[in-house]
Amino acid sequence: MKAAGNHSALMSKVSLSAEHPITRWLRQTNAVGFTLYTSLAAFCLYTCVYAFRKTFAAASFDGIVYWGVSYKVWLVIFQVVGYGTSKFIGIKVISELKAQARSTGILILTGIGGISWLLFAIIPAPINIIFLFTNGLPLGMIWGMVFGYLEGRRMTEVLGAALSVSFIFSSGLCRSTGAYLIRDWHISETWMPFMACCIYTIPLLLFLYLLDKVPPPSARDEQLRTRRQPMNVSERKKFIQAFLPGIVLFVLCYMLLTIYRDFRDNFSAEVWKSLGYGNSPQIFTTTEIPVAIAVLVIMGSIMIIRNNKLALMVNHLIIAAGMALIGTSTLLFEKHWIDPTTWMILIGLGLYMGYVPFNSLFFDRLIAAFQYVGTVGFIMYVADSFGYLASVCMLFFKEFGYSRIGWLQVFIASGYIISVAGSLLILGSMLYFHNKHKRWQKPV
Numbered sequence: 001m002k003a004a005g006n007h008s009a010l011m012s013k014v015s016l017s018a019e020h021p022i023t024r025w026l027r028q029t030n031a032v033g034f035t036l037y038t039s040l041a042a043f044c045l046y047t048c049v050y051a052f053r054k055t056f057a058a059a060s061f062d063g064i065v066y067w068g069v070s071y072k073v074w075l076v077i078f079q080v081v082g083y084g085t086s087k088f089i090g091i092k093v094i095s096e097l098k099a100q101a102r103s104t105g106i107l108i109l110t111g112i113g114g115i116s117w118l119l120f121a122i123i124p125a126p127i128n129i130i131f132l133f134t135n136g137l138p139l140g141m142i143w144g145m146v147f148g149y150l151e152g153r154r155m156t157e158v159l160g161a162a163l164s165v166s167f168i169f170s171s172g173l174c175r176s177t178g179a180y181l182i183r184d185w186h187i188s189e190t191w192m193p194f195m196a197c198c199i200y201t202i203p204l205l206l207f208l209y210l211l212d213k214v215p216p217p218s219a220r221d222e223q224l225r226t227r228r229q230p231m232n233v234s235e236r237k238k239f240i241q242a243f244l245p246g247i248v249l250f251v252l253c254y255m256l257l258t259i260y261r262d263f264r265d266n267f268s269a270e271v272w273k274s275l276g277y278g279n280s281p282q283i284f285t286t287t288e289i290p291v292a293i294a295v296l297v298i299m300g301s302i303m304i305i306r307n308n309k310l311a312l313m314v315n316h317l318i319i320a321a322g323m324a325l326i327g328t329s330t331l332l333f334e335k336h337w338i339d340p341t342t343w344m345i346l347i348g349l350g351l352y353m354g355y356v357p358f359n360s361l362f363f364d365r366l367i368a369a370f371q372y373v374g375t376v377g378f379i380m381y382v383a384d385s386f387g388y389l390a391s392v393c394m395l396f397f398k399e400f401g402y403s404r405i406g407w408l409q410v411f412i413a414s415g416y417i418i419s420v421a422g423s424l425l426i427l428g429s430m431l432y433f434h435n436k437h438k439r440w441q442k443p444v
Helices: 002-018 021-028 031-058 071-096 099-122 127-139 142-147 156-183 192-211 219-225 233-274 283-304 308-334 340-358 361-369 376-401 407-438
Strands: none
Touching: 021 031, 031 071, 031 099, 031 127, 031 142, 031 156, 031 192, 071 127, 071 142, 071 233, 071 376, 099 127, 099 142, 099 192, 142 156, 142 376, 156 192, 156 283, 156 340, 156 361, 233 340, 233 376, 233 407, 283 308, 283 340, 283 361, 308 340, 308 361, 308 407, 340 361, 340 407, 361 376, 361 407
16 A cells, blocks of 8 residues: 555656646646736737737728728628637537647637738738638637636636736737838738738747646636536537526627627727727727726636625626616717717726626636536637627628618617616526526536
8 A cells, every 4th residue: 555655656746747847837836826827828828819810900991892881891791700600610619629739729720810811911802801701710719728728717717807808908909009000110901910910920829838838727626616628519408408598698698798899899990080089099009908907807806706606696797787887988978078088998898897707707607606517618609609690790780771870870879778788688697597506406
């Protein structure tokens, strides 16, 4: 018995010494060191990935129209269709993906996204519109791969919040990058997205390397947040059947948020132009930084809540508060009680108070509260797939049904709709999961 114990200890030491020094340090360091390293690596990696997708939003392609629809709208539609399609594919791929395949998958998918922008620049319009589809299709699965490094940990709220605010911050940074490339470097609107990809490639490789050194969740993590593992078809069906009414409610709410967020992301250049900020590249980043900081603090603070059911309820309330803020700030703007910059900051804060929880934290606590062995990637991609489907439908509805209505008018009207309907849906979800948890028995 003693020999067996010595052999086990020896094998453990050998295994530990075979690890990369960074991985070994992350296992042995304290929670603060681990959280800072992992948060920074995930934040910076997804910021770079975002440049492969959204930098083109800084271009307006003024005056270019094909088949009665503006060129910019065609580009957005094709990219969102590709991105939305990848979310449906991701329901299977991300939920079944093994941990060791994440870094390779991220490299391949971002490579396809970057090559698509090169072909977009080389091939003349309107044929090059198709490369927005091939750009969006691979990039839609990267979020789930990156979050796979973070889920199921004691500090997942902080890690997930850091990752989530990356697309708030990077949304502004990438559009500012694109605007500067056009205005100061005199890069054409068609070549600008590929040039931005070139700028962000080396940092992307560096931060992917660093994130890939993060060790899997510890036994203590699994005890507090439930073990995470890939889900096959039968396990996915079982999960849907167990929580179907609640899933329908929060997916409908997320669909509204995705429509609004995509609209703000893709057409903010047009909205800012109508507000008199057409030649201010820095405005994109200026309005997003305070939003990113505020959301990081709000979402990261949920980590102190040890009770998973309580944390799930708090997530619901934060989403509802975000919905209310969108409607309230829009009313204040229309009454001329706040200026456009303040309005856009408040809109962004309300939007991302609703949107960020759905991109990891809400689902992480849902799984933990019901002690359900599975992966956040599955249910997150179910919500995402329908969210982007709704976004595509909204684009077609606006452009082919109400094309004469200005983007600013649509933005204001949408704010009121999402504020009322979204609040009702998420509060309905909260009531459902509260009652469900009372009679829930842990799966065997």
